[in-house]
Amino acid sequence: MTENTSNQETKFEPPRRETKKTNTKTTIVVVILAVIIIVQGIKIYLDHQESLARENLLVNTEQELATTMQKLTNISRELDEKIAEIERLGGDVTELEKAKADIEKELNDTKTRNRRAVADLKDKVGGYELLLKAKDEEIERLKNVNTELLTENTTLKTEKNQLSDSLNQLNQSKEVLAGKVAIASQLKAENIQVLAVNSRGKEREAPFKSRQIDKIRVIFNIAENGVAPIEGKDILVRIVDDQGQVIFDVAKGSGTFMYDGREEFYTSSQEILFDNTRQQLTFEYNKGSEWEDGLYSLEVYTDGYKMGSKQFEVK
Template structure:
């Protein structure tokens, strides 16, 4: 009995050992399979992380490039505006670019390629604007040279015109001076009530009225026109002999209103012309020296004097 029992136990011992080895092999295989799946998942996760990081970096780079393009476009717009170029289209593009920047962060990662393409497109646009800037610089330099030449020519022309105007002004001044009328052969007589004429000096009793003769000198430069010839007599007290009833009045001389004693309107035809004025004061004259002046327009034609004693 003991031999049979020992044989039975010996036969079960190898079987148990074999089962244990099989279990161990299975366990190892399961562990290997599990570790393989873990490694695969780890590698897959790591790759996705790398891809996500790369995607984010690309997004950041694209956004930075877009922002850089916006700043560069600002620079080009400013330069083209300073050079007188057309910037309306660029301003529209700039507005669109800013809108795209605002919406950029809200868009999905799959737009990276589109944005990169736009960045490249904006780069090409900037290059084209650089060419436009260079063209405008050349044009402005050319215009500046032409403008400088025109300014020199204009300055020379202005100097010529200035010289001509000065010459014209001097000539007009000479003509105006030459065209002024003058009087000569001034004669002042006292006429008594009996009609007798006496030269200066004379007494009050000899003066019923004054007779003033003079001659306007021939002037071939003066215009043919109507003239008002004014006679102004100033007494020894500095007052003008004045009587409205006898034809006296006022006129402007050297910017001031002045009185005249008697006036006569004539037509001056450039020839010598003799004039006679009669004036009745109606009262005695103060004793002393009187100054007689002849005016027309706003200038003096001549003067003389007489004495009452």
């Protein structure tokens, strides 16, 4: 019995020391695995957050780029308007044309821009906006200058027109005065006498017979005229019959002159110095043939106008 009891005690005694060792190892393994899992979870979470941050940054960058490019496009259009307006107002568009060229280059650049590049571009946009604002002020100044110039130009044109009207009136007045002076300065023949002189030198007043006429003698004075200048004059006389035919003979000193735009014959001429002394002139004309009966007209001319006339009759 004692042997059996000893065997039984040996058979059922638990291995407490080995179980505790095993449990400790298991716990360590579990802790290590838990740490690994936690570390991996943290890494996955951080990677995800970083990925989200990169995506958000990329989206924000693209949005900022799109907004900035749209601003550049709008500024480009405004520059076109400003260039056209400043050119119309006579201003300098060199600076605006350079800015326009820079903007076109930026708009044509299709490379991917990082956040710093976008920031730089936004700074440029800000500079262009300031330039446009400055040009708005310049345009306003140019408008004011052009308005002042237009006002001055209008005033000058008005004054010029008024001066032109005054000059025209003055010229018209001068022409009228000159016309009046020209008329006033015309010489007049006064005390006209037409005498028939026979072969013995005897004079007869009209009317006279044809057989009594060897030559015709014309005597008259030039009336005083304080307006007429002292100068040389060609005094012409012509004798016209009742048929309107001029008595003339080129061989005896007759010739032609202009009267009322027409060329007319004269009978005789004499060159004198008009001295405003009521000088007396005498003309003689020998026809060389018989005078027809009829009513004749004796006319005196100078400088294209008639000085006087008188009729005489041959019967």
